[in-house]
Amino acid sequence: xxxxxxxxxxxGLSFVVVILVSVALVYFMTARAVTARFAxxxxxxxxxxxxxxxxxxxxxxxxxxxxxxxxxxxSTQYTVVVNGQLIVRRTSLIGGDFSLADENGVVSVSTEEExxxxxxxxxxxxxxxxxxEGGNRIGTLLIDDSSSPLAPAEEAFLSxxxxxxxxxxxxxxxxxxxxxxxxxxxxxxxxRLLARATERIAQGDLSxxxxxxxxxxxxxxxxxxxxxxxxxxxxxxxxxxxxxxIAHELRTPVTxxxxxxxxxxxxxxxxxxxxxxxxxxxxxxLGRLIDDLRDLALAEAGELxxxxxxxxxxALSRQVVETVNASLDRDTTVVVDAAAEIPVLDLDSKxxxxxxxxxLSNALRYTPDDQEVxxxxxxxxxxxxxxxxxxxxxxxxxxxxxxxxxxxRGDAARTRADGGSGLGLAIAKQWVEAHGGTITASNRPSxxxxxxxxxxxx
Numbered sequence: 001x002x003x004x005x006x007x008x009x010x011x012g013l014s015f016v017v018v019i020l021v022s023v024a025l026v027y028f029m030t031a032r033a034v035t036a037r038f039a040x041x042x043x044x045x046x047x048x049x050x051x052x053x054x055x056x057x058x059x060x061x062x063x064x065x066x067x068x069x070x071x072x073x074x075s076t077q078y079t080v081v082v083n084g085q086l087i088v089r090r091t092s093l094i095g096g097d098f099s100l101a102d103e104n105g106v107v108s109v110s111t112e113e114e115x116x117x118x119x120x121x122x123x124x125x126x127x128x129x130x131x132x133e134g135g136n137r138i139g140t141l142l143i144d145d146s147s148s149p150l151a152p153a154e155e156a157f158l159s160x161x162x163x164x165x166x167x168x169x170x171x172x173x174x175x176x177x178x179x180x181x182x183x184x185x186x187x188x189x190x191x192r193l194l195a196r197a198t199e200r201i202a203q204g205d206l207s208x209x210x211x212x213x214x215x216x217x218x219x220x221x222x223x224x225x226x227x228x229x230x231x232x233x234x235x236x237x238x239x240x241x242x243x244x245x246i247a248h249e250l251r252t253p254v255t256x257x258x259x260x261x262x263x264x265x266x267x268x269x270x271x272x273x274x275x276x277x278x279x280x281x282x283x284x285x286l287g288r289l290i291d292d293l294r295d296l297a298l299a300e301a302g303e304l305x306x307x308x309x310x311x312x313x314x315a316l317s318r319q320v321v322e323t324v325n326a327s328l329d330r331d332t333t334v335v336v337d338a339a340a341e342i343p344v345l346d347l348d349s350k351x352x353x354x355x356x357x358x359x360l361s362n363a364l365r366y367t368p369d370d371q372e373v374x375x376x377x378x379x380x381x382x383x384x385x386x387x388x389x390x391x392x393x394x395x396x397x398x399x400x401x402x403x404x405x406x407x408x409r410g411d412a413a414r415t416r417a418d419g420g421s422g423l424g425l426a427i428a429k430q431w432v433e434a435h436g437g438t439i440t441a442s443n444r445p446s447x448x449x450x451x452x453x454x455x456x457x458x
Contacts, residue, residue, distance in 0.1 A: 008188050015180040023169040023176075030165040038158055046143065047129075050098075054131050054141055057100070062133055067108040070100065097144040101125070103137060190218040194225060206233045249289055253282040292423040296406065299430030306348040306434055313384055313455075314342045316349055317375055320356045324364070331369045334360060338377040343457050345384060351431045355439075358424040359388040359451050366392030366449070383437075383457055389450040394443040403441050404429040 060073055099110040105120040124142055131139035190212050197210050206229055212222035260279045263269040298304045321334045363373045371391035378385045395403065406426045432439040437455035444450050
């Protein structure tokens with residue numbers, strides 16, 4: 001079984017590691033910088049002292065004319081008593097090992113006895129501090145930097161600076177850990193709330209709402225979560241309604257067919273064409289409903305096959321309008337209003353014809369007898385727009401977003417007097433989108449509804 005680590009533990013460990021690494025890096029860089037700067041300061045201070053000593057040495061040489069006895073100038077003698085014994089000590093004015101050479105580079109005085117009498121090399125003379133008199137070099141002072149230990153006061157100062165840096169790092173770590181704990185709590189609080197809400201949704205409770213007081217990404221996440229719950233509730237409602245609608249739409253023709261067949265079997269009806277004709281009509285209606293459901297399922301699954309070919313949209317629309325006008329038994333008419341030139345499009349003419357028939361049927365259903373339905377066709381460089389508008393009462397604004405849903409009805413009636421399946425607009429939307437276009441519904445300012453189909457030209 002895989003061991004699970006809480007996200008809070010992972011986040012906390014991440015903060016601890018980052019804080020410790022950051023503090024260690026800052027301490028290392030601070031200690032290195034302080035040590036380097038202090039070493040540079042000490043070296044500069046020794047160089048200044050050495051230059052002052054060189055001035056004394058030049059004065060000594062000018063006064064005595066020789067370097068003999070100069071060692072007494074470069075050192076200080078002091079006496080200490082240790083266990084009743086007098087011990088004489090000498091300390092260098094420079095603070096470390098040094099060598100003094102004459103104008104010829106011969107070492108006259110040195111803290112290292114083996115160097116006395118030796119001759120400095122040209123590199124050593126160049127790196128040493130010159131001792132001049134009247135513009136002439138009369139000697140060279142050579143200081144050994146490696147042999148200059150820090151004074152007790154200097155070591156104490158450097159240790160104090162490093163301890164202060166370490167203490168500051170520790171305090172910064174503590175403050176950072178405290179702030180991290182607060183931050184982790186702020187981060188995990190909305191996540192825990194969302195996790196509990198998700199568990200309740202998984203159990204089927206869609207009444208929950210998440211309330212986050214933050215104004216950051218978590219707030220937007222909470223808003224998206226609530227919208228998701230609303231969509232789930234609406235999808236569940238649509239699913240239940242669709243199931244009831246499908247059952248109702250299938251039950252009606254099946255009940256009629258079953259009742260008539262039972263009446264024929266019982267001898268109540270005779271098996272003549274007049275009795276069988278209604279049964280046949282109901283089977284056709286049932287077949288259309290099944291075909292509509294199949295086409296809708298194929299379209300939503302992206303498996304709807306279209307047989308596209310170059311199609312004259314204007315000619316196709318006129319053919320549909322002529323067929324519809326020929327079938328009307330009232331004064332309402334359908335007219336076509338088109339631009340001078342409409343480009344030829346690659347369409348499945350059969351599917352697009354069914355879309356137009358469906359839209360015209362809906363428009364005629366709500367248009368009074370003395371009015372007309374208009375089919376307007378426009379085109380530009382990017383798309384062809386087909387508008388079907390009627391003179392009816394229009395569509396309530398709250399129903400516009402749902403018109404293209406399966407079995408959607410604006411009223412609460414569960415019967416359909418026109419024998420439709422309630423899938424026409426949903427299927428029309430899928431067929432138009434299969435062509436890469438869009439279909440929308442709106443209300444005309446002068447009254448009536450308008451359905452617009454936009455199909456790209458390329």
